[in-house]
Structures are given as structure tokens and as C-alpha cells.
Amino acid sequence: MCAASCQLSPMPMLSLDETASCACGAVSLRIKGPVLSMLVCSCLDCRKSTGTGHSAVVLMSTDSVAASGKMKGHTRTAASGAEITRNFCPKCGTPLFAKTARAPLLTLLPVGLFDQPDWFSPRQAIFSRTHLDWDTLDEALPRYDTYRDNGGF
Template sequence: MPTLSLDETASCACGAVSLRIEGLVRSMLVCSCLDCRKSTGTGHSAVVLMSTDSVAVSGKTKGHTRQAASGSEITRYFCPQCGTPLFARTARAPLLALVPAGLFDRPDWFSPSQAIFSRTHLDWDTLDETLPHYDTYRDNGGF
């Protein structure tokens, strides 16, 4: 993946919470695990991985922690007023923030390099066939 540095802002649907994203993108991916499907209400999530120090949050958020398909705990943060998903953090990669690409007004720069948790991908959810697909994570265990 070519190096991409973001300088973007995003906000929830009601505007009570905003994110300032500034820094290098670690990875861009789609995930079809059950947890991501439940959190998005569709067949997969589209995620931008950023260092936690590249994401500044303004406004009050609420988090919900559960065990993810990887076996690690994941905390998903959302706006307590409108429910918009804002970002997630996982114990598996505590220095990364998982930011939904759809949170940005114009994420034309989003270009996933992989599809993870393809073992639970739904046939009706069409993904780019040229993306590398992994049953869980990439073979080396990373994002």
C-alpha cells in the first residue's frame, strides 16, 4: 500500500462529536467478522487503521466492550446522542484506532488492501474479488 497521510475531520450524524484525523494511515481494510457486521448493520465494515495519537476526539463518547471474533476484547465508541459509530480500539492492537471510512464526508481516498474474516463473509455482500481475502487475519497475524 502506498503511504497515505490524512488530514481530515469527521463528525457524528448530530454533530455532538467530531474526530480530527492527522497522520499516516497504517492500513485500510474491509472486515466481515460477526462483530463488524453487527456494528455496521451490513455485510462488512470498511476501516482505516490509525495510530491512536493521530486521532483527536472532541465531544462526549460512550463505549461498549465485548469479545471479538479474534478472541481479543474490542471497545467500540459511539455518540451517546445519535448512536453514530466513531472508532474502535482492540486489546490486540492497543496503539491503533479503527475508524470507519464512512464516517468521513468524502472518503474518496479509501482504498482497502485486504478483506479479513472472509470465513464469515456473506455471499450477498459483494466485495472486490482482486482484494486478498483472509479467513481471519493476514498470514503474519497483522493488519
Template sequence: MSTQDRPELDLVASCDCGAVRLAVKGRPIAMFQCACQNCQKTSGSGHSSVVLFPASATSVTGETKSYVRPADSGASFTRHFCPVCSTTVYAQSSRAPAFHIVPAGLFAGQNEWYTPNQLIFARSHVGWDLIDTHLPRHDTYRPEKQS
């Protein structure tokens, strides 16, 4: 999916209790599913469905708390969530601080545009979690494009 094929968005989403709102304006950088064990824990499922946006395309209203953990890549991974209902609003990796990783489900009821194009961390994907078999799968991160 080329950048031009990604939708131009102008949306506002909120956490479960409504105390935190995330506005996004612009095109997603990527839309994918992740089956790492941390995503399994935080989603309560076998994977998470996420959208990667430039940090400059998002704005948050309301107070968030954050939790920082070491990622398998050696980076620090920070999850920003509502302190009232604990809904994840976005996450960031120290590997790519210019981007926000937003759960596609945060836009519930207005996320028909979401089209994942890959599964990352397929090495920890569990068989009971049904994911489109046509999606490219990568054991960890997708390999960098070779020039």
C-alpha cells in the same frame, strides 16, 4: 500498498448528529474490509470498511460512550460511539491498544482516498455482499509476515 503510498491526511469528521468530532492527522496504517459477524451487525451490511490509525494521530472532541465485548481472538474489543445518535467514531482492540479503528464512512464526502487492500474474516462473508474479487481474502486475521 507501502506506507509512503498511503495518503497524508488532515481531516475532521463527525457523527451523524455532530455532537462528536474525530480529527485525524497523518498516514493510515492500514485500510481494509472486515466481514466478521460483529461488523455485519454494527454496519447493517455484509462487512465494514475501516481505516487503522495510530491512536496518537487521532483526537476526539465531544463525549462518547463505549461498549466492550470479547473478540474471537480472546482480546477485548471496545467500540466508542456518540451517546446521542449512536454513530461509531472509533474502536480499539486490547490486542493493539496503540491503534484506533475508524469507520471509513465516518469521513463521508471526503473519503475518496480510501483504498482497501484486503478482506479479513472472509469465513463469514455472505455472497450477497459484493466485494472486489481482486482483494486478498483471509479467513480470520491476515497472517503475520514471516521474517
């Protein structure tokens, strides 16, 4: 499973105290706590869910994220083989957050959900084996075919 990724320690000196909402305002999120990881992912599931070449994700402890409003979720098997549930607003379709059986104590938040995500600085690119050449990423960003060598995010 994900012993390493479920036990992530906070990134040095970055804690969020943010609110975010869907495009129509029917769902809002309150995010308060330490950031555990920031990454981009080029797996097919992330590409389909974003409609772009990769997703930009911030990982938080599930207890750092509170949601209000009606949401809908879609569950499928991800490239890791684990089930992932992506939650979205049923009125406007805005992606809100995801949870994976691989790391049940973590919540994956799409960075585009935040109004001013100037704090976002990805530390790794995962599922680079399916990264598209036209989707330009910083060459200095560490890349992994699937997950980091230790199996974590």
C-alpha cells in the same frame, strides 16, 4: 498478541488530514497522520456493528486521532478473542472509532464517518470465513479467513 500489527508502517504516500463528526455534530474527530492500513472485515462483530455485510475500516496510530465531545463505549470479546471497544455518540448513535486490546496502539475508524472518503482503497478482506455471499467485494481483493498470514491487519 499482535507484534506485527502494532508495528505497522504507513502505507505508501497516504496521510490523512481530516475532520469528521457524528450525525448530530455533538462529537468530532481530528485525524492527522499516516494511514497504517485499509481493510474490510466480515466478522460477526463488525457485521452487527454496521448492520451490513462488512465494515470498511482505516487504521491509524492512536496518537493521530483526537476526539472531542461526549462519547460512550461498548466493550465485548471479538472474533479474534481480544476485547474490542466501539465508541459512539450517545445522542445519535453514530459509530466513531474502535480500539482493540489486540492492537492497543491503533485506532480503527469507520470509513463512512468521513464526508468524502474518496481516498479509501481496501488492501485486504479479513474474516472472510464469515463473509456473506450477497455482500459483493472486488474479486481481486486478497482475502484471509481471519487475519493476514503474519497475524497483522
